[in-house]
Each structure stands twice: as C-alpha cells, then as structure tokens.
Amino acid sequence: MKRVVFYLMLVALAVCACGRKGSAPLVGISCSRTHGGTDQLSPNYSQAVLKAGGVPVILPTISTPEQARELLSRVDGIIFSGGVDINPAWYGEEVWNETVEVDPVRDRSDSLLARAALESGKPVLAICRGEQLMNVMLGGSLYQDIPTQLPDAHVHRSIKHKMGIEEESFLAQLFGTDSLEVNSFHHQAVKTLAPGLTISACSDDGIVEAYENEQIWAVQFHPEGMLREDDTWLPLFVAFLDRIRL
Secondary structure (H helix, E strand, O other), X not given: OHHHHHHXXXXXXXXXXXXXXOOOOXXXXXXXXXXXXXXXXXXXXXXXXXXXXXXXXXXXXXXOHHHHHHHHHHOOEEEEOOOOEOOHHXXXXXXXXXXXXXXXXXXXXXXXXXXXXXXXOOOEEEEOHHHHHHHHHOOOOEEOOHHHHOOOOOOOEEEEEEEEEOOOOHHHHHHOOOOEEEEEEOOOEEOOOOOOOEEEEEEOOOOEEEEEOOOEEEEOOOHHHHOOOOOOOHHHHHHHHHHHHO
C-alpha cells in the first residue's frame, strides 16, 4: 500500500511539473507521523506556502535514497517540518532522559530527504525539528533536554519570548535587527553548531533560534503557526519562494 501511495505521489508531481515554466514554485514539506505510523502534517505549513504564492506538496515517509532523490527532483525547494526528537545516536550520544521521544522511521525518512536536499542544492527552510535535523546532518549536536541540561535557560515550551537578530543575517534583511517575539514549542536545541553554518538569531538565554548558510534557512520557532494570528512572518515564506525562483 505504501508503495502505491508513493508512486501516486510521483504521478501527481509529474502532472504538476508539466508546463510549469513561470508558474508558482512547488514546495515539498516533510511529514510527521502519528504513534500508529500514519503520515500527518499540520495544515499551517501548507497554508503558509499557499499564502506566500507557492504550491505545497506533502512528502510521504520514505525508506530509500532512490525515493528521496526522485521526490527532490520533482520539487523546487523543501521545508522540513517540526515533530518529535531526533535519536541522539545520530550525533553520537545516548538518550539523556525520559523526556526524549524518538521515531526511528521518521529519522530515517528525514535523513534521506535531507541528504537528497543537500545533494540537490535546492533551497531548504528548516523549522523546529527541521532546524535540529539539518544541524545534525551537517555534523552538529543538540541539547537533548533544555530544562535539565541548561537549568538557567527559559522554559521553551508553549511560550512566547524575544530573540535578538544578528546583523547581515537573512532575518535582519527581512525584519531588521530589532528584537522580535517568537513562539516556542521545544525542549531541545542546537548545542554544537555544524561547520559551515552561521547563527542568525538567539534568545537572551543563549539558545540558538536561527541559523543559515547559502542553501539553508533554519528557525527553531514556528513562523507558520504565527501566521494564524497575523502576517508578520509572511515575508519569510515569500522570501523563501523568491530564493527558489532565482
């Protein structure tokens, strides 16, 4: 059944790709999964892409490099979405405590998509878990549980807080360098930043809230969720589509 769904997805992508010159970019969005193993994704991601002028394509959970390369060949850019924790084994650590929740199937799927995305050179927007994923895939590591590993840090679950933006970062180009308020739904964060990445923003307790390189824009918060309140973060998605069009 999964194979049928996968090939139906490829057919849909092929149909969308026909005659697409000058049309809206196709943006692949990675899926989360239910505890029962069903692919799922908050509609906030696809709505953000639609609002910015793109066409969202929900990418199914995959299991082979060939599937990953095929999917990446059919989209113009990719968003890595939020979700459960990345297995610490991916960055050479054992599980820190009982708060760490992993999904090996999603880890494999996301890692294959991430490698294919990096090989393709296509623009990447990485959100929350996605930000952590790309850092790990490039050789970085994570704090597995902020409250116990960084007890002086803010509680980063289900709150809003300010972050400072670095000059000349992608966020500064879009919003200036004044402190911005962001939402927060995570208990993990970047510990060691991977080689080749540059910090774009931090909260005042030192947690990395965004980083970048020539291919990747990554944010620890959820801009797609804040679009449900107002259009403050719409320029991020518009700019991401502009990068795809270059």
